[in-house]
Amino acid sequence: MSADGLPEKFDVIVHPAAELRGELRAQPSKNYTTRYLLAAALADGESRVVGVATSEDAEAMLRCLEDWGAGVELVGGDAVIRGFGASPRAGVTLNPGNAGAVARFLMGVAALTTGTDFVTDYPDSLGKRPQGDLLEALSRLGARVQSRAGMFPLSISGPVRGGVVEVSAERSSQYASALMFLGPLLPDGLDLRLTGNIKSHAPLRQTLDTLAAFGVQASASDDLSRVTIPGGQAYRAGRVLVPGDYPGSAAILAAAATRPGELRLSNLREQDLQGEREALDVLREMGADLTREGDTVIVRGGRPLHAVTRDGDGFTDAVQALTAAAALADGTTTWENVYTLRLKECDRISDTRRELQRLGLTVTETQDSLTVTGTPSLAGGVTADGHGDHRMIMLLTVLGLGAQSPIRVTGAHHIRKSYPMFFRHLEALGARFEYPEATRA
Ligand SMILES: O=C(O)C1=C[C@@H](OP(=O)(O)O)[C@@H](O)[C@H](O)C1
Numbered sequence: 001m002s003a004d005g006l007p008e009k010f011d012v013i014v015h016p017a018a019e020l021r022g023e024l025r026a027q028p029s030k031n032y033t034t035r036y037l038l039a040a041a042l043a044d045g046e047s048r049v050v051g052v053a054t055s056e057d058a059e060a061m062l063r064c065l066e067d068w069g070a071g072v073e074l075v076g077g078d079a080v081i082r083g084f085g086a087s088p089r090a091g092v093t094l095n096p097g098n099a100g101a102v103a104r105f106l107m108g109v110a111a112l113t114t115g116t117d118f119v120t121d122y123p124d125s126l127g128k129r130p131q132g133d134l135l136e137a138l139s140r141l142g143a144r145v146q147s148r149a150g151m152f153p154l155s156i157s158g159p160v161r162g163g164v165v166e167v168s169a170e171r172s173s174q175y176a177s178a179l180m181f182l183g184p185l186l187p188d189g190l191d192l193r194l195t196g197n198i199k200s201h202a203p204l205r206q207t208l209d210t211l212a213a214f215g216v217q218a219s220a221s222d223d224l225s226r227v228t229i230p231g232g233q234a235y236r237a238g239r240v241l242v243p244g245d246y247p248g249s250a251a252i253l254a255a256a257a258t259r260p261g262e263l264r265l266s267n268l269r270e271q272d273l274q275g276e277r278e279a280l281d282v283l284r285e286m287g288a289d290l291t292r293e294g295d296t297v298i299v300r301g302g303r304p305l306h307a308v309t310r311d312g313d314g315f316t317d318a319v320q321a322l323t324a325a326a327a328l329a330d331g332t333t334t335w336e337n338v339y340t341l342r343l344k345e346c347d348r349i350s351d352t353r354r355e356l357q358r359l360g361l362t363v364t365e366t367q368d369s370l371t372v373t374g375t376p377s378l379a380g381g382v383t384a385d386g387h388g389d390h391r392m393i394m395l396l397t398v399l400g401l402g403a404q405s406p407i408r409v410t411g412a413h414h415i416r417k418s419y420p421m422f423f424r425h426l427e428a429l430g431a432r433f434e435y436p437e438a439t440r441a
């Protein structure tokens, strides 16, 4: 039994919810947890990361940092990290599980070592995600890299000195973030040129924000095409506080907007660099009654929602949640400029189209967009495939709450990648779930 009290592996049967009502506190941010833990390990001395996420991705980062020689102690909800500074242990095999950002950030830092191997126990998910753009940049810096056609398993050996290097930011921002974590610890620093049509600007700004929080100097052009990081710096150990998580909260907010009732969701600060904060504006534009009192977001649900057309790249990890709202809204919604969704835990364009069609919805896709025609009266009564993807599981769960008959979502335990308490939080609002044995790995 895990900390959430649910079986190790399970499907979820989602019962329609007549209403959702209550108060919740947003879980700690996934993206800030991974960043702060890594920056703490790159500092000499002891740091305290206050209120860390307890998800599988956070555990993956902690495990890998420990394997590299960091001291890790969990004290209450905090992580106390004794850093290895610029000297992670060489000759170690790291397994970042299914965590893309964790894997890429660690791959950058691996250039400080004289050899780090990377494996994953998710060959069908992380194992299929592209790493070539980052490996190429590392190799241009002088690192020796080996991989299976630009994918896991792989090895990276430094040391490297730094200097000017190009990295493509077209498929993922995580490659550039990885180099940004590495840069300050190199003798010559890094003058990064981000090439291609830069995607996911928001996480890049979260990386710059993290460097600043640990006393590292870096400067970036407004469009982020150039990031300059002087070399020979040290990360300064200290105390940082993890903010609330917008991507996971977007799914709770979408659920609350599509059912009658009232939700008060606290711990979502207004000034925040998480791009998924925009989910609030999108829901409002769709017609949701959504207001804010300080760090608390209030949704009075059940108002009819209508379709929107938006560029989704700014809120990439909330697109699935908002697709649930779109599927229960009146009209045809399009998310544009979302090609990178194809490169996540599953293909979040084609796989989403397939699952929504299974539910009877009209859905089309192009290479970089997804279009859904919604219906306020979704029949349900089917089994849908969670595709081992936490955000797909959130999307299908929100649909189950709003459908007329229950929806079974397979492999729902993968919710733990980013939001272990997701079902428990919805139960606290009145939702009802069953957790039968998993029919999908
Ligand atoms: O830097 C990060 O922490 C992340 C960046 C985004 O990825 P891409 O840059 O690949 O879009 C996001 O989807 C992911 O969940 C976390």
Ligand SMILES: C=C(OP(=O)(O)O)C(=O)O
Residues within 6 Å of the ligand: 030, 098, 099, 100, 101, 102, 317, 344, 345, 391, 418
């Ligand atoms: C894509 C995601 O994460 P990652 O890239 O870190 O695996 C996500 O959290 O939706």
